[in-house]
Amino acid sequence: MYRIGLDIGGTGIQIGLVDEKGHILERSELVTDTSHPFSEQVHAMANCIQEMIDSSGYSLLDIASIGAGVPGVANQKTGEVIYCTNLGWKHVPFREEFRKYFDKPVFVDNDATVAGLAESVAGVSAGSSSSVFITIGTGIGSGIIINGRIWSGAHGVGSELGHAILELDGEPCTCGNHGCVERYCSATAIIRMAREQLTRHPESSMMLACEGDLKKVNARIVIDAAREGDPTAEKVFRRFIKALSQTVANIINVIDPEIIVLGGGVARAGSFLLDAVRNDFPNYILYKDLPCAHIELARLGSDAGIIGAAMLS
Numbered sequence: 679m680y681r682i683g684l685d686i687g688g689t690g691i692q693i694g695l696v697d698e699k700g701h702i703l704e705r706s707e708l709v710t711d712t713s714h715p716f717s718e719q720v721h722a723m724a725n726c727i728q729e730m731i732d733s734s735g736y737s738l739l740d741i742a743s744i745g746a747g748v749p750g751v752a753n754q755k756t757g758e759v760i761y762c763t764n765l766g767w768k769h770v771p772f773r774e775e776f777r778k779y780f781d782k783p784v785f786v787d788n789d790a791t792v793a794g795l796a797e798s799v800a801g802v803s804a805g806s807s808s809s810v811f812i813t814i815g816t817g818i819g820s821g822i823i824i825n826g827r828i829w830s831g832a833h834g835v836g837s838e839l840g841h842a843i844l845e846l847d848g849e850p851c852t853c854g855n856h857g858c859v860e861r862y863c864s865a866t867a868i869i870r871m872a873r874e875q876l877t878r879h880p881e882s883s884m885m886l887a888c889e890g891d892l893k894k895v896n897a898r899i900v901i902d903a904a905r906e907g908d909p910t911a912e913k914v915f916r917r918f919i920k921a922l923s924q925t926v927a928n929i930i931n932v933i934d935p936e937i938i939v940l941g942g943g944v945a946r947a948g949s950f951l952l953d954a955v956r957n958d959f960p961n962y963i964l965y966k967d968l969p970c971a972h973i974e975l976a977r978l979g980s981d982a983g984i985i986g987a988a989m990l991s
């Protein structure tokens with residue numbers, strides 16, 4: 679049997695036909711169109727799925743289930759998407775709407791959570807029974823897998839690592855709180871810290887890389903400059919690594935998973951990032967002389983969204 683996975687994002691929707699081992703056999707995509715009502719958006723997705731199945735030579739009889747990852751919060755029991763701000767969805771009956779087109783089980787969950795599931799089935803944490811996936815991009819997303827199953831909490835509102843508070847009365851967050859992990863460990867945080875430093879250290883090589891325009895600073899510029907030894911970029915990078923390492927240590931102290939997986943755009947910094955976190959996080963864990971989680975980089979890249987969604991059950 680095969681499964682359909684949808685990775686629903688604010689700009690595009692990636693769709694795949696996935697086998698039991700997590701290989702993507704067929705792909706399709708469509709542009710996210712938030713100008714139409716929810717039911718029409720689902721209609722477009724259903725058409726795209728049907729065309730992909732038809733053109734691939736498979737039939738609906740070969741499909742066991744349909745799963746979707748969304749950048750928001752979903753109720754796994756009812757299949758309702760509670761919030762999905764990028765798509766303008768609020769309390770939409772996702773499963774019910776899809777079932778109008780397909781007589782199959784339909785599942786929906788948070789996109790970082792499904793990416794974590796994908797890594798735990800077909801990626802770097804495959805074979806482990808517990809893992810925590812952290813996606814480091816514009817914001818911070820996370821997925822918790824315990825005993826091979828997604829853990830989103832007793833009420834489905836857990837696994838929001840990005841909004842765990844790291845600093846008392848710290849930086850204001852989009853969620854309304856202050857000092858959230860996301861304000862210190864994301865690409866957005868790297869950019870903010872780099873801009874602050876650049877006003878004091880215009881001699882930094884980052885200034886050339888952004889052509890003297892602080893609006894052009896991005897995480898890659900900062901990380902590349904740090905890698906090349908620019909002292910101002912190194913300062914920003916060390917601060918970011920300290921925050922990320924403390925977050926990793928918090929996960930270990932609370933959950934103690936077998937593996938913690940770092941993914942998302944910033945994790946493309948590769949071993950430069952991984953080595954820095956591996957060196958720093960032991961400073962902050964409680965049981966320093968006992969074994970603890972391995973820290974690894976995600977392996978499935980952007981495919982994790984499709985694969986994990988297809989794996990939902």
Ligand SMILES: [Zn+2]
Pocket residue numbers: 840841851852853854855858860
């Ligand atoms: Zn927050």
